[in-house]
């Protein structure tokens with residue numbers, strides 16, 4: 001085992017590769033050729049969704065500023081501070097789920113309540129994906145993963161080994177380490193697929209039977225997905241706007257709360273207070289008070305609370 005003393009070299013161009021004990025896959029910085037260090041996975045099965053160049057991300061940012069109700073008013077004081085693009089490794093697979101789910105919910109007909117049972121046969125394929133990292137809590141990443149689709153991957157992803165060194169130089173970005181191998185990914189993807197299904201049925205009613213299993217799981221493939229962060233400043237503070245590297249599309253942004261926005265929130269808070277007192281008055285006006293109606297003025301109070309809290313914030317997160 002002389003790997004650690006002599007280091008690895010790229011099998012395509014001979015450049016030396018810097019690896020750490022955790023490295024599973026390394027992509028050559030010069031030519032973009034992937035190598036598997038642990039040998040667990042096939043480097044030929046690493047795909048990349050090529051990123052647009054930095055300039056297009058900046059253009060997309062200014063378009064967002066132009067179109068945004070608040071930001072366009074601040075435009076002359078907005079400065080781009082830094083633009084950073086990364087590739088996030090993501091395991092993607094298709095799973096076939098089959099089985100049966102039973103659930104129930106209540107239906108109201110006038111004052112009568114009826115329990116309705118449903119038994120649904122499950123027999124379907126779905127796309128599942130998993131960020132191949134333990135600490136995946138980066139802003140923008142889950143939004144990027146959520147916007148992936150089978151069509152997009154089919155259309156935009158290419159095998160990394162098929163990119164020429166020149167092509168790689170045009171699209172290269174820093175690549176986050178892959179921390180889950182294919183085996184671990186398989187287990188997680190199976191669990192996630194079942195959890196996703198369970199959540200979908202939970203939205204329909206109370207589940208009382210869930211006999212679904214993963215009948216088939218395609219071998220997971222590793223995709224490198226580009227995510228960009230535009231750091232911009234307004235006055236003294238720095239905010240972020242995240243873009244997918246394809247498109248590019250805005251994923252989410254933080255932004256300053258403007259005077260106008262604060263005013264809107266405050267006006268809404270006052271309006272909520274007004275409406276809730278009016279509703280309380282109407283409810284108590286009736287001869288017999290229907291206790292259930294008291295929820296209405298309470299909702300108004302809740303609205304007032306939310307809006308006044310919003311008016312005091314300095315940063316707004318928009319998805």
Ligand SMILES: [Zn+2]
Nearest residue numbers: 010013028031
């Ligand atoms: Zn190379």
